[in-house]
Amino acid sequence: MTQLILFNIFNGLIVGAFYALMALGLSLILNLSGVINFAHGGFLALGAYLAYSLMPLVGFWGALVVAPLLTAALGLAIERLLIRRVYGRDPLYSLLLTFGLAYILEDLARYIWGPQSLPYPIPAALARPLSTQFFFLTGYRLFMVALVALTVAALFVVLGRTRLGMRIRAGTLDLETVSALGVNVRVLRNLNFGLGIYLAGLAGVLAAGMLGLQPTIGTSLIMPSFVAIIVGGLGSLPGTLFGGLLIGVAQGLATVFMPSASEAIIYVMMGLVLLMRPRGLLGEEGRLK
Amino acid sequence: MTQAQRVGATALLWLVLLTMPFWIGAVGGYTELASRVVVMALAATALNFLLGYTGTLSFGHAAYFGLAAYGAGMTLKYVAPSTGLGMLIGVAVGTLAAAAIGALIVRLRGVYFAMVTIAFGQVFYFIAFRWNTVTGGDDGLTGWRRLPLDLAGIRLDIQNHDTAFYYLALACFALSAGAMALLLSSPFGRTLQAIRENERRARFLGIAVERHLWLSFVISCAFVSLAGTLYALLNNFTDPRALRWDMSGNFVIMAVLGGMRSFWGPLVGAAVFVVLQDYVSSHTENWMSVVGLIFVLVVLFFPRGVLGLVQRRGEQ
Numbered sequence: 062m063t064q065l066i067l068f069n070i071f072n073g074l075i076v077g078a079f080y081a082l083m084a085l086g087l088s089l090i091l092n093l094s095g096v097i098n099f100a101h102g103g104f105l106a107l108g109a110y111l112a113y114s115l116m117p118l119v120g121f122w123g124a125l126v127v128a129p130l131l132t133a134a135l136g137l138a139i140e141r142l143l144i145r146r147v148y149g150r151d152p153l154y155s156l157l158l159t160f161g162l163a164y165i166l167e168d169l170a171r172y173i174w175g176p177q178s179l180p181y182p183i184p185a186a187l188a189r190p191l192s193t194q195f196f197f198l199t200g201y202r203l204f205m206v207a208l209v210a211l212t213v214a215a216l217f218v219v220l221g222r223t224r225l226g227m228r229i230r231a232g233t234l235d236l237e238t239v240s241a242l243g244v245n246v247r248v249l250r251n252l253n254f255g256l257g258i259y260l261a262g263l264a265g266v267l268a269a270g271m272l273g274l275q276p277t278i279g280t281s282l283i284m285p286s287f288v289a290i291i292v293g294g295l296g297s298l299p300g301t302l303f304g305g306l307l308i309g310v311a312q313g314l315a316t317v318f319m320p321s322a323s324e325a326i327i328y329v330m331m332g333l334v335l336l337m338r339p340r341g342l343l344g345e346e347g348r349l350k
Numbered sequence: 351m352t353q354a355q356r357v358g359a360t361a362l363l364w365l366v367l368l369t370m371p372f373w374i375g376a377v378g379g380y381t382e383l384a385s386r387v388v389v390m391a392l393a394a395t396a397l398n399f400l401l402g403y404t405g406t407l408s409f410g411h412a413a414y415f416g417l418a419a420y421g422a423g424m425t426l427k428y429v430a431p432s433t434g435l436g437m438l439i440g441v442a443v444g445t446l447a448a449a450a451i452g453a454l455i456v457r458l459r460g461v462y463f464a465m466v467t468i469a470f471g472q473v474f475y476f477i478a479f480r481w482n483t484v485t486g487g488d489d490g491l492t493g494w495r496r497l498p499l500d501l502a503g504i505r506l507d508i509q510n511h512d513t514a515f516y517y518l519a520l521a522c523f524a525l526s527a528g529a530m531a532l533l534l535s536s537p538f539g540r541t542l543q544a545i546r547e548n549e550r551r552a553r554f555l556g557i558a559v560e561r562h563l564w565l566s567f568v569i570s571c572a573f574v575s576l577a578g579t580l581y582a583l584l585n586n587f588t589d590p591r592a593l594r595w596d597m598s599g600n601f602v603i604m605a606v607l608g609g610m611r612s613f614w615g616p617l618v619g620a621a622v623f624v625v626l627q628d629y630v631s632s633h634t635e636n637w638m639s640v641v642g643l644i645f646v647l648v649v650l651f652f653p654r655g656v657l658g659l660v661q662r663r664g665e666q
Contacts, residue, residue: 097465146650152461153407154649157606160599161645168638284595287469295462321480328473335454335466 069313075202075271077309078209081302082264083282084289085216086257088301091290092233093253094148099159100139101261101286102279103166108132108262109269109278110174113181121184129262136258140251148250163280171276178275205267212263213302219256220298229253233296285312288327292334294344303343363614367520371513379625381512382584387624388519389580392526394604394616396573399530401602402610403539404566405546407460409598410467413474414571416593418444418578420478420491423588427494433508434499437579444575445568447474452567456560468595478590490589508583519580526573531613533569542566574601599645607648609655618656
């Protein structure tokens with residue numbers, strides 16, 4: 062029983078790491094540009110499929126590096142072409158636009174790579190269990206957790222220590238002033254969008270190794286990412302990270318005690334948070350509008 | 351548009367709706383498609399009560415639509431063989447859920463309100479999806495049919511006559527649209543529009559903004575629930591897709607496509623969207639891309655919708 066609980070907590074942590082990676086990208090875009098990127102899941106799927114197609118050419122490790130970058134490049138292009146046009150308009154339009162994009166991206170993946178699920182091979186060195194007692198601790202799972210932790214740490218260093226990160230944080234608080242100080246806000250939002258999409262692409266490649274590939278892989282991960290943002294706190298990146306891990310573990314534990322409720326539980330948590338603390342666990346006050 | 355033109359246009363609209371079963375076959379459609387247009391029009395008009403007239407974006411109305419659909423279907427399957435009772439229970443279930451969830455979310459605004467409505471919609475999707483023994487899970491709720499309706503001694507055979515069902519749906523649409531129009535022209539409706547235009551000023555005037563938003567949300571969801579029960583009866587079937595997020599997105603795009611600042615806009619939008627979706631999905635497997643493209647094109651080129659375009663031309 063202990064082992065079962067440990068297994069599911071660990072599993073939940075991995076799932077939570079995915080949610081957090083997705084949700085951090087969503088949060089970045091939402092905070093700076095006020096756009097809920099519904100197409101985030103579509104970009105995630107694209108990252109996964111690109112890695113799948115690149116692997117025969119550049120190998121597992123090459124795909125892990127190149128696919129998220131390609132996805133981010135596509136994100137930069139789509140932002141310039143489409144998303145940019147709805148900044149400052151009623152949020153209704155950004156939602157509808159990214160909603161339509163999500164449809165198109167999912168259909169594109171289905172059109173190019175087919176509706177059936179595809180296996181995503183991982184190196185044998187990573188697939189082995191590390192211990193006979195804790196069989197679930199395969200190298201790939203540990204590797205994933207480590208890589209996500211590293212990525213998140215790098216993200217916070219970029220945001221906290223670099224000029225770009227400083228501008229993103231400043232723009233989140235007061236975009237007009239940042240613009241008046243001579244920062245090119247269009248470029249800033251573009252780069253910020255690309256950064257968010259990079260995280261989605263990376264999450265996609267990692268998820269593919271664990272769940273395999275299917276066109277709906279992105280849509281199944283995006284709703285929990287919304288929940289992670291709301292539970293963690295609107296406007297707070299550490300909150301989003303915490304929220305993602307928290308709902309992942311909650312989902313893992315629910316799998317032990319009541320498997321059929323494992324999806325619903327995170328929405329129940331969201332309801333409780335909204336009831337008792339509408340701004341989210343680590344959210345700043347006055348961010349509800 | 352002048353007053354006379356407006357009355358003329360509304361009269362023409364109703365003439366088209368009232369005669370639809372007689373000519374839709376001739377233009378390549380079928381009675382069921384006409385019924386679907388009317389049911390979706392009811393849902394989109396109800397959503398627009400909130401979106402267009404209260405200025406609040408819900409991206410989760412499919413939850414109440416689908417809950418009501420299951421409410422009606424499960425009543426007919428498990429409780430009693432009565433279409434009327436099924437509709438009543440369906441609407442009650444959807445409205446009660448909206449009342450509870452509405453109370454949790456009225457403090458949020460704008461993009462966050464939309465995000466929370468989307469997320470809450472998923473709870474019911476997963477319940478319907480997972481609770482196989484009762485809801486039929488992914489395969490949907492089958493093993494029941496809509497039954498003839500007894501209205502004050504008159505028997506309306508909606509079970510075997512698709513045309514009769516069409517007129518039942520149209521009657522529901524007409525009554526609901528009338529009720530919503532009345533509400534919107536009442537002091538309550540004017541207050542909602544005042545909140546839409548300037549929430550802060552409304553608050554300073556002493557209006558209980560949260561309570562008004564909540565009421566508007568619940569009223570909107572009650573009519574969406576009615577549409578949900580009709581949708582289940584129309585198909586003699588309901589499945590989890592009726593309450594998934596893409597259905598919510600469809601309601602929003604119908605309202606926007608038709609023109610959310612005009613009362614009949616969502617009806618026009620629903621007609622265009624439903625017919626287009628029916629046509630596209632029977633001609634290509636990649637209907638998702640086409641629907642997605644509609645979303646993108648509407649946002650970029652027709653943000654005011656079809657009727658918005660017509661109105662603007664009239665003003666010039």
